[in-house]
Amino acid sequence: SQKIEQNSEALNIQEGKTATLTCNYTNYSPAYLQWYRQDPGRGPVFLLLIRENEKEKRKERLKVTFDTTLKQSLFHITASQPADSATYLCALPGGSYIPTFGRGTSLIVHP
Amino acid sequence: GAVVSQHPSWVICKSGTSVKIECRSLDFQATTMFWYRQFPKQSLMLMATSNEGSKATYEQGVEKDKFLINHASLTLSTLTVTSAHPEDSSFYICSANFGFANEKLFFGSGTQLSVL
Numbered sequence: 001s002q003k004i005e006q007n008s009e010a011l012n013i014q015e016g017k018t019a020t021l022t023c024n025y026t027n028y029s030p031a032y033l034q035w036y037r038q039d040p041g042r043g044p045v046f047l048l049l050i051r052e053n054e055k056e057k058r059k060e061r062l063k064v065t066f067d068t069t070l071k072q073s074l075f076h077i078t079a080s081q082p083a084d085s086a087t088y089l090c091a092l093p094g095g096s097y098i099p100t101f102g103r104g105t106s107l108i109v110h111p
Numbered sequence: 112g113a114v115v116s117q118h119p120s121w122v123i124c125k126s127g128t129s130v131k132i133e134c135r136s137l138d139f140q141a142t143t144m145f146w147y148r149q150f151p152k153q154s155l156m157l158m159a160t161s162n163e164g165s166k167a168t169y170e171q172g173v174e175k176d177k178f179l180i181n182h183a184s185l186t187l188s189t190l191t192v193t194s195a196h197p198e199d200s201s202f203y204i205c206s207a208n209f210g211f212a213n214e215k216l217f218f219g220s221g222t223q224l225s226v227l
Contacts, residue, residue, distance in 0.1 A: 032214060043117070043204045043218030097213045098145070103154040
């Protein structure tokens with residue numbers, strides 16, 4: 001089964017800087033990779049999906065890259081704001097395309 | 112975007128009682144819904160896949176007689192934790208698939224279950 005690794009340590013950055021979060025996987029390269037945002041005590045919210053044949057995807061201040069050689073996805077938030085503080089989860093489809101989630105990385109943006 | 116409503120948001124119950132959690136897709140039909148459990152600072156662990164009109168598919172290690180799932184309509188799936196015990200205390204989240212191959216999941220707001 002797929003093993004997903006996300007940095008368990010919280011990422012602390014200053015407002016206005018770019019936050020970069022990493023998602024590594026260990027087995028087969030998936031057809032796509034998803035990123036979700038989760039706030040405390042809430043369910044995850046879908047942010048972006050990037051397919052295996054795409055190198056990069058952008059949505060407003062968000063940018064996701066997908067390197068199937070490195071088995072890694074990077075998630076960037078530019079011009080970060082305190083409101084971006086949350087836990088960010090990456091997910092990969094497994095059997096029957098049912099997503100498996102990483103543990104998530106907590107992002108804290110300081111004003 | 113699509114909305115998934117989950118109730119209740121939190122529940123406290125005595126050990127040995129049963130708790131029902133509802134998950135509704137409000138503006139779309141969900142033939143498949145997923146139930147997850149999440150412990151603090153841990154990833155979402157898939158418990159079962161709920162299919163409308165058929166029996167749920169449970170993940171290995173999840174007791175189907177303890178976690179009863181019913182998906183009687185295209186907009187409603189329920190999870191009943193039977194004879195709850197303190198170790199069942201957790202954050203339970205449902206999600207519904209919108210689109211092909213689960214490319215976008217919409218999640219409920221979650222239910223925090225505390226068993227005394």
